[in-house]
Amino acid sequence: MTIPPVPYAIAPENAATVSAEEQQFNDLIAADSRIEPRDWMPDGYRKTLIRQISQHAHSEIIGMQPEGNWITRAPSLKRKAILLAKVQDEAGHGLYLYSAAQTLGVSRDLMTDQLIAGKARYSSIFNYPSPTWADMGSIGWLVDGAAICNQVPLCRASYGPYGRAMVRICKEESFHQRQGFEILLELMNGTPAQREMAQDSVNRWYWPALQMFGPPDDDSPNSAQSMAWNIKRFSNDDLRQRFVGMLVPQAEVLGVTLPDPDLRWNEEKGAYDMGEIDWTEFHEVLAGRGPANARRLQRRRDAHNEGQWVREAAAAYAAKQAVKAVA
């Protein structure tokens, strides 16, 4: 892979005024090295990372719900075990990511409070419902597939704890995508009702999965700065294009139709042309008016509130033990 050139670390006209620590930061970015928690970093860099990492952590936690919905009803014990393991991985990813965000000086309690107060964002994809078993396949194949395209470049993100967390997360995500593909393959090789269930699910998840890459490049306000800081490595549209290029042959293996009548190979550009994405829907869901926004947040809030007495008990017990240890 060719590493894209670093566009600019500092504007030349400001070069004379940068402090030694800022210069060191700029040099590290220019050399494509890691920034570590104790290093000096610009406020904007810190804020951008806190926003991105905490949103990512929240997405993992909220993302447990659409799949958690099917653990008790999984149609075979093997599928039940795999699904349980997958949802548990997501809780683990949430934990790593909250830990990575904590290294930037924000507490997990604060991030949790922001989430349950509805003040923090998470990936809008999880505001879609999972009414059928085939959705376990589509979430793995399309949603985790899109997540992998987004996340693999993040393994090289300039902030060390984030990049390292992403290495581990990506390994598990590729297993998740594979199991999703396998669920759909089994359904497509099954009865007419199973095939119909699979196609219906792909129809519902395809467009929301494409929206996961974010708005088009000309409408993505934070992208340029994130790319300059080596947090983001590829543009939204580039990643979306790669993803579609990856999906088409896989859809052929599955025998499912991707629900875009305008999807066709463009010989000239060496990539697929695709239909218009409905960004109105994207902004509606982002604004909290998606099919399951309220339900997802309410579940998180209920778990938090109903668990309050348990967390208080654990804290009180730990404090009593600490006193005993001193005595």
Place this chain on the structure above:
Amino acid sequence: MDHGQAPVATEPDAHGHVDVDTVQLSAELVEAASVASHDVAEYALWLGDDSLVLAQHLGWWISRAPELEEDIALGNIALDLIGHARSLLHYAGAESGRTEDDLAYWRDEPQWRSAHLFEQPNGDFAHTIARQFIAAHYLFELYSALMESTDATLAAIAAKAVKEVDYHRDHSIQWVLRLAQGTDESRRRMITGLSDLWPFVDELFVDEPLIDRLEGVAVRPSSLRATVEAAMIPVLAEAELEVPRGFISSGGGRRGDHSENLGPLLAELQVLARAHPGAKW
């Protein structure tokens, strides 16, 4: 401070590649070297049903636990129990040519063999912990003894399960102590949880006629009572909890007489599989 070069990432396209192979949980399945006799198969059902019913309850907690660490811990325990259930049901079914899924999804309530303790609802976190505390102590002593079974398959399943159940036992003990000695509210809830679950302890130690026919193969339930209680009582003492007294459930799960909780649990477990008879997943 180490500012080493960022690791070279794998090409995104490479990660998008999907291998169409089968995800096997082979480590979770002990391949039965022999086919169980009818009685041994029935005994394997007792054990397998207990684990599967408990796992089904615990799986509900994922995304609802009091903290993320508990989502993971309860999920882990459920996953271990599903593994035990799969091994046991696989073995139980071989005798009649049925798969683990035939047994899990296509038996009606009277054909299940779970004890009532395992069927009890999650309740609040203290109820779940009280159920875990009793269940894990029982299962630990059971599998410890079953490792000596003359049935090689049961002995092998027990040897694997006992290590995992030991962890479940430790998890439950830590929470019993925290809840009993945490706050007034947690103590009140722990006492309620324990007294609601304790009536179902007795059934675990009842010797059904089947046991007489499986000398050396099965573990005689009544023989476990002393060791299970000897392990639980010191923990309750440390937690300053009294052993509950009073109502004792008559049980009957091993004969197919179940609590009211099993029906709805099975309805949820089986609903999708039964909507598509003959389908593969």
